[in-house]
Amino acid sequence: MFGVTFSAFGTFLHEVATSIGKFEVRAQKESIFTMGFLNMFWAFLFFLILMFLRNSFIFSLASLPTFTARVFLEILQTHSSLIAVSRADRTTFSFVNIITIPFLLLVDNILGYKIGSLQLLGMGIIFVALLFLFLKHGLKKEGLGFVLFSSINAVATISLFKYNITYFNSVEAEQSLIIAILLFYLLMCAKFFAKENPMQFFKKPLFFLQSATSGAGSVAMSFAYVFAPASIIVTAKRSFTIFWSILSGSIYFHEKHTALKFAAMIFLILGVILLI
Numbered sequence: 008m009f010g011v012t013f014s015a016f017g018t019f020l021h022e023v024a025t026s027i028g029k030f031e032v033r034a035q036k037e038s039i040f041t042m043g044f045l046n047m048f049w050a051f052l053f054f055l056i057l058m059f060l061r062n063s064f065i066f067s068l069a070s071l072p073t074f075t076a077r078v079f080l081e082i083l084q085t086h087s088s089l090i091a092v093s094r095a096d097r098t099t100f101s102f103v104n105i106i107t108i109p110f111l112l113l114v115d116n117i118l119g120y121k122i123g124s125l126q127l128l129g130m131g132i133i134f135v136a137l138l139f140l141f142l143k144h145g146l147k148k149e150g151l152g153f154v155l156f157s158s159i160n161a162v163a164t165i166s167l168f169k170y171n172i173t174y175f176n177s178v179e180a181e182q183s184l185i186i187a188i189l190l191f192y193l194l195m196c197a198k199f200f201a202k203e204n205p206m207q208f209f210k211k212p213l214f215f216l217q218s219a220t221s222g223a224g225s226v227a228m229s230f231a232y233v234f235a236p237a238s239i240i241v242t243a244k245r246s247f248t249i250f251w252s253i254l255s256g257s258i259y260f261h262e263k264h265t266a267l268k269f270a271a272m273i274f275l276i277l278g279v280i281l282l283i
Contacts, residue, residue, distance in 0.1 A: 013234065014243035017227030022251035024221035025092060027213065032093045038201030039089040041208055042217075044193040049222020051186040058179040066184070070175035077167040078188055084164050085189050088157040094150030098268050101252035103154045105133055105245060105275055110162045129281030136274040246276045 028042035037045075058064050091100055109130040172178050197203045208214040228244065249272050253265060 011231075011243045013227050013231035015247045017224045017231060018244055018247040019251055020220045020224030020227060022097075022248070022255050024217050024224065026097065026255045027217040027220075029092055029097070031213070031217075037208065037214065038197055038203055039093050040193045040197035040201055041203050041205045041214075042093075043085055043089045044190060044197060044205040045208060045214060045218035046221040047186055047190055047193070048218055050225040051183065051190060053222065053226055054179050054183040054186065058177075058183060061179070063177045064180045064183075065177035066180040067175040070171050073167050073171055074176075074181075074184075077164060077171065078185065080160060080164050080167070081185055081189060082192055084157055084160050085193070087153045087160065091150050091153035091157050095154050096147050096149070097252040097255050098249075099147055099149075099151065100154050101249045102137060102268075102271070102275065103151070104158050104161075105249075105279065106137070106155075107158050107161045107165070108245070108279060109133060110159060111165060114162060114166055125281045129278040132274055132278035132281065136271045136278065139271060245279050246272075249275060 024046055028037070028046065031037045032039055032042055112126060112130070168181065171181050194205060197205050209218065231243070253268050253272065
């Protein structure tokens with residue numbers, strides 16, 4: 008119960024941060040690079056504090072080939088995701104992101120894990136629900152290419168992350184180094200392309216709220232895994248993400264076809280449950 012509650016709270020905070028960022032980018036008050044920097048900043052501090060408290064910085068030089076590959080893919084992932092968030096509807100982003108799960112399952116199958124009949128059924132339900140939304144024009148095509156790329160590329164980044172922390176590095180070391188590199192990349196892009204200094208945005212209450220809610224959401228999701236099995240948390244996270252995005256899309260961004268999206272959400276959640 009506590010795990011699901013933390014998941015609901017964490018995804019809600021992430022939706023608040025993302026919605027603020029999306030709205031401000033559209034209003035041209037911040038660039039996508041500053042939005043990404045603000046949303047990652049507190050997560051980086053959290054991993055640094057955790058690493059300091061647990062004395063858990065473990066990084067193996069043997070991981071450099073896969074770590075370097077992950078750095079390159081994570082930069083692509085961050086850049087494409089920020090464009091996707093700024094251009095695509097909130098519901099389009101959250102619905103299409105679901106396809107990461109069945110593709111991850113296919114990768115696991117290649118690596119030797121058996122896919123059962125219920126999991127195949129779950130995959131089928133997810134793809135049919137998404138196809139239904141597209142045919143009924145429940146999802147807009149604007150930014151869809153970037154959403155699809157980020158959803159499929161996430162399979163590679165997650166797989167490399169799992170590989171590195173299984174055989175080489177601690178979670179804190181792996182994540183703190185990756186986020187540090189991404190923060191530097193976003194800082195340079197913001198300065199040279201958007202002529203912004205993301206650190207100056209912390210002085211403005213709305214942008215501080217955007218950054219703080221994103222960081223708090225990351226912390227809440229981290230604690231969620233303490234109180235429930237990972238499969239339950241992943242299911243809850245995906246489900247609540249879709250739910251909050253439908254609400255924010257309808258109320259904040261005036262997206263249409265809300266009833267249709269809620270109906271599709273039920274089938275997508277069923278598909279995710281069967282997968283996990």
